[in-house]
Amino acid sequence: MLSSVRTALRRAASPQQVRLASTESAAQKAQQAASSAQATAQQALAGVSKSAGNLLGSYKEPVLYNVRPPACAVAAAVAREFAKQVYVAEQLAPPSFAQFSYTFRHFFQQAPSPSFWKELYKSGEYKRWLLYGVEAYGIFKLGEMIGRRHMVGYKLEDPHTAKLT
Template sequence: MLRPSSFRPALRSRVAHSTRFASSSGSSSQVEAAQKKAQEVLSSTQQSASKAFESAKKVAGPLGETAGKYLASASKSAGPLGEKAGNLLGSYKQPVLYNLAVFREIAKQIYRAEGLAPPSSVDAVRSAYRTLWTNASSKAFWQKAVSSGEIARLGVYALEAYGIFKIGEMLGRRSVIGYKLE
């Protein structure tokens, strides 16, 4: 006589197989439906993105077209090195280029609004450095700075200059601490 417990593993395997096959056959239709839905969402997203791009292009006007031309000329002038860098960025290439273009435009606006310009002549640079040197070597200048409290402002400027120098040094050696001796 066979015990009922000996039938249990056989029954379990039949039940497991039948439900597994049933779920996979049912899931293929579910997978197809999900893929179809994903395709619909993708196409609608692409359509809305193209509409947004066109409207942004209209709003930007000639500035948007100019930025596109600058990006195209920059990619051409970068050559194979630029293509390799672009390939390394992968899907981040477009956002990075966009952010660089935005930064360039903001820098232009600041340059114009502040009236910034390079020195008009070599004499202007010489006179600026001459004034700095005479003030730095003058004992009267330092006494006046200490008595008026302007020494704190000069100290902050010196600290900023030192910090910028140290950041440049770190960037140059590509390490925050020390040089790699190996």
């Protein structure tokens, strides 16, 4: 069965020995060859799935179902491509090292002066800075929880500490 598919595909892909008079006839010939190869491939796939079904018995359904991608994989691929387009359109990128160093250098030069903090409060920017601080603290605590593999405290299984509790 597979050898007949390979033979048909080779015939369709092999260059023709006949010289064609115009590009239109060449395009038609190529389209016909492609359609015949596709038809042969579909017939072969149907034959393979039928023979696989006979060989697999009760395992036929899970195996043939898993040939097609599940809906969640398709949805994930669509979401990934959409995120790529948004990333390019919005020109999202992490800051360069120069931007990063300038920001922190500027902050640490301005932070000791009280006028910086007064201006921050008057403009309302302190809310944004406070939010950044809370986010950083939350990420830090989340990392600690992951490291401990426990939400609160460390698990102590030492016999000496068991007496204390």
